[in-house]
Amino acid sequence: MTAPMIELRQISKRFVWRLDLASRLANLLGAGIRERAVHAVNHVDLGIAEGEVVGLVGESGCGKSTLGRIVAGIMDASEGEIRFRGKALSAMTEEEHRDYKLAVQMIFQDPYASLNPRMRVEDIIGEAPVAHGLIRRSEMGEYVEKLMQQVGLDPRYRRRYPHQFSGGQRQRIGVARALAVQPRFIVCDEAVAALDVSIQAQVLNLFMDLREQLGLTYLFISHNLAVVEHISDRVVIMYLGRVVESAPTEELFAAPNHPYTKALLAEAPKLVAERRDYTPIKGEIPSPLDPPTGCHFHPRCPFAMARCKTEAPPLREIAPGRMSACHLNEMATV
């Protein structure tokens, strides 16, 4: 079995609000103000094989966007190790590190904020490859034209500004910008969430075509289960910073194991004209600042036991290729 292309080992990310001077003084006088920390990502293990499309699903506060940024190199992990093609990031030379950064690119959610409004499209796409010496300045025009065609944009418009394009077209510009540095791996962070349904279809098809043409690997972050089901080979579910389930797509959707996954699948709106008369799951998503003890899902879980409150279930393999973090799995007889 070849090593995965990207491997995350025990990645954690904590955001800490350090006490300022005033609070520290207050504490000296006995105020008892605590430092607040959010465990946005909590000891996550994840491996992505070359050519795979991994869907990362979760709701607010689950940490999927943070994890995506850590993989893309925009954010540093507080703990844990990332390995690219078997080599740990910490052990890389500066040049290898730079190659890693270029090999992993990201496509963002907001088509309006993700492009520099004061740069022409040509410069947005062509800036990085020229800056890194992949192409010469004189070749930039032609290079950009080819990229624009590849993502379905009319190359005649390369001297325009982002505000002259629609949302779907701006996402394509973002894709072209990512492709310009010849990446091997793309993190899509809710890349189609802000688009209309018909435009979403166009952009998703573009992703699938590019995967075939260029042999790309994807980490597809989304809260939209239908989209994830359609495009992913494997799906990973996160809840409040932890991975709770991971399985090949068909198996996950046919037979979800973790209670949260079951709830998510039941609640996802489906395009069928039947009335939904079920009881939705109760309770709010807890704040990441103050997560429940033990298994984070226990306050909302219909199957919660006493153990769930005190002990966080580890992520364990319940079938070949399937992982789940739930105490119920241990109770089930084989």
Place this chain on the structure above:
Amino acid sequence: MTIPTLQVEDLETHFPTRDGIVRAVDGVSFDVAEGEILGLVGESGSGKSITGFSILGLIDPPGRIAGGRVLFKGEDITSASPERMRSLRGSRIAMIFQDPMMTLNPVLRVDTQMIETVQAHEKVSEAAARARAVETLKAVGIAAPEERLLAYPHQLSGGMRQRIAIATALLHSPDLIIADEPTTALDVTIQGQILYEMRKLCRDTGTALIWITHDLSVVAGLADRIMVMYAGKIVETGPVATVIERPQHPYTRGLIGSVPGVLPRGKRLFQIPGMTPAPLNLPPGCRFKTRCSRADTLCDTLPELVELHPNHSVRCHHPHDARPLTPTESAA
């Protein structure tokens, strides 16, 4: 047969711009009966949100309602005085926005705002207003409502804020609620809860609901009837089951085909070629013809909205017959 709660006749809303007049809503007519849930579906530029705002008279100049009528329980409110509109808004017709912070004031506590809303339309004591606020919060499924009342909006999660915005809309038991993409920004599990509460509410109180969204899947499970808008006009309308299972308009078919989950996994999704035409540059005749595979010279004249099947109308010269959509076909 009671008068429909809302009747919209040939509504036209125009926005003059530097480059010409944008006809955001161009001749839209529909009714909403008591207790009915209407799903108004469309994408960016379809005019669905503007329709909602026009009904409530919330179009700011230079935009204006350029034609048609809006009748609320038989009363023509298109040319109603600002005082009359103000007395209707919030008490008989309520609106829920996508961003709950458009309803909630960030510097006031929730109870202050809700009590204020109650007392704006009725002379009741503060205690009575507070009791009503608690009742309404319970009705939208908020646990521990007395505690929630004491909070400021920023202390609450997005889902909770939206629920409070919805509760605020319900304080006077309105006859009509217009909801503009209220759950688009919310998580799936929270959305599920809110949809469930809304359905229960409409059933129990007979409130009519117009749910504006671009997400077909949401209206599929919620609405009684669907109305699809494109470039300012209604292109298809009918009971939700027939429109989703047997769509007639090529645009509706295309939309349904674009939604992942209808076609098998991994296959290319059906995509409607091209883009919505710019509002200042609408083609003459059928507005969808530039993107339609069935278009021909007949489509240079604007088709009328025709009722081909009971309650199911479509605006197209070449509608699909009433065949259901099979998994392998798209909008061929």
Place this chain on the structure above:
Amino acid sequence: MSDAALPAAPAKTESPLKRIWQEFAESRLALLGLAMLVIFLIAAVFAPFLVPQNPYDLANLDILDARLPPGEISGTGLTFLLGSDGQGRDMLSAMLYGLRISLFVGVTAVALALAIGALAGLLAAYVGGRVETVIMRIVDIQLSFPAILVALILLAVLGNGVDKVIIALVAVQWAYFARAARGAALVERNKEYVEAARCLGLSRTRLLLRHLLPNCMPPLIVIATVDIARSITLEATLSFLGLGVPVTEPSLGMLIANGFDYLLSGVYWISLFPGVLLTLVIIAINLVGDQLRDVLNPRLKR
């Protein structure tokens, strides 16, 4: 797979600048202000060709011509359209030359203050940590002193002269720009296009200058227009108090000051006309600045 057909878009690329101009031109008052400014600028730049007399050439001046009311003719046959001042200078000439100095000082001081302040603020916002703390505390200290006081102290130390005045004005103004730039940069640096630039491995310098700076400019430009008016007024005040520009090359402020002594004896023209000109210049700048502020404000939906 070309879904690229753009709806009929303008044939030429529509740069942000063109859009700003179009929206700016929607206000008649702003256009009026701009027209006034253009006239003043032309008058200032071409002053040597427009005026009947060079007011700084002491050889031209005759003390016997002093304090002549408007319309009087000098000993050399020159008509003093707006009268003459205490040293026999033609008021019109002195005003145009004075305008020159005022505008030059105002614009240069603001340009330098903007450059220094913007870089400091951007650096503070992007680098954060100790650097930010140090820079912003310096800004705070700077801003807690009244502008006049700082300028007076500096000029007392540096002496008189146009360049010294500019230095003093820059020292007083840069802090506003730094604070505004930092505020704008704090917002921009969290935006996704900055994240994208980091993801693409672009250098920090490039990020600051090519991505952050252009997008932080709008609030800075707004402050700059207001500041030019403020600088001109400040310079006028300093000249009025006797510091700043030399007596032989008076700015508008100094002219006003010179005429102060004579005001009560009925010799009004030495203070009045420069005062009126100064007021008109400030109004014009404010008209332009107001409209620019509205145009550049992203929250005002247009």
